[in-house]
Amino acid sequence: MEFTPKPLPVVVMPLEDECLGSWIGRLGAYYGISVSTLLKTIHLPLPCNYLKNWLLLRPINLSDALTIAKACRHSKESIASMVPSTGHILHYCELGICVHCLAEDHANGRPIYWRRKWLDAVSVVCDQHESCLIPIESNIFRCYNNWTGIETQLLKATERVLRDQETNKILDSFDKTSPFLQWLFCDELAQQIAGSRYRLDVVSARQVASDLLDALLYVNPAEQRSSALHEYAWYLKIPFDNQQLSIHIRSNHVMSLSRVQSLEVRAFAIAVTDAIMFSRVRWGSPQATENLTETSSFWTSSLWAFLPKCSVELLSLRAQNWPSHYTQTCWPELRGMEKIAMSQSSKKTLRSMIIQENALVIKSKLADIRSN
Incomplete structure (x- = not known):
């Protein structure tokens, strides 16, 4: 009863x-x-x-x-x-x-x-x-x-x-980029953000964002290396330690971002993801390609060098459920794994280039590196 x-x-x-x-x-x-x-x-x-x-x-x-x-x-x-x-x-x-x-x-x-x-x-x-x-x-x-x-x-x-008002300095540098991905997961502005910023419908844009966040945070202990987000933090001179940015994907497929303990790290994760997604869309546009700035190109060219092998495999697997037109236009490398392997092999070269440009990097904040 x-x-x-x-x-x-x-x-x-x-x-x-x-x-x-x-x-x-x-x-x-x-x-x-x-x-x-x-x-x-x-x-x-x-x-x-x-x-x-x-x-x-x-x-x-x-x-x-x-x-x-x-x-x-x-x-x-x-x-x-x-x-x-x-x-x-x-x-x-x-x-x-x-x-x-x-x-x-x-x-x-x-x-x-x-x-x-x-x-x-x-x-x-x-x-x-x-x-x-x-x-x-x-x-x-x-x-x-x-x-x-x-x-x-x-x-x-x-x-x-x-x-x-001087507290929370790290978060203050993200407040111009973070809202875009946040609004994508809210009903009020989701349609506008998905269409105008990422050129996708709401469901697809949320799926791509979640998959990319998982890939950026994912590390495999057997590989003994940092997550892609930790590499980005290193590049931007932001003092996040490896453990804050390392997530092991579980079978229940709960959004990896929900397991990130620090609010500042979650802000960093979604700001980087937004910058990558937006620059990818611009990269796929013939009208915008000629006007890409160096900072926009960074997000497009450095992604594969920063991703560990396990993350590349995870992203490639998840991308099979992305809209084919979007993948073909904005992520053509996912159709050819050999190109990704080639990009990853250039990681040492990329790191050397970044170290040489250290003076520029120190002056840059994530909010200034965004693609818009």
């Missing part, structure tokens, strides 16, 4: 774009109980995956979503709109907040809450304020059982960042 939960006597209202974990955390704070106890009360035990970070709470199945909806006096559609996307970051990864959003909430007397979009792996910039998200350690949700205490910590972080 299916259990029907008794509705809670009082329920705080969810706020605009609030994620489910934030709302449940505020409910727990209202009743003075932990998130885990609240869910047990409505006969929905907290899954072990979320014990370390209940902010990322998402129902395992439709039955769980209906249980929350009935107990919390909301429609299942409302609950579904609060659930983090399938591309959300994992529990051990660094979170990101927009301090301007939180400052406005506090100034206008609104509760401090966590936006759903901030949990997406590709979200590194606030859509509303066009400012970089600020890193927050995820362990605060292990230290506090409900929203009580979280609000204070977020306001302290907001005050500290607004007082010292």
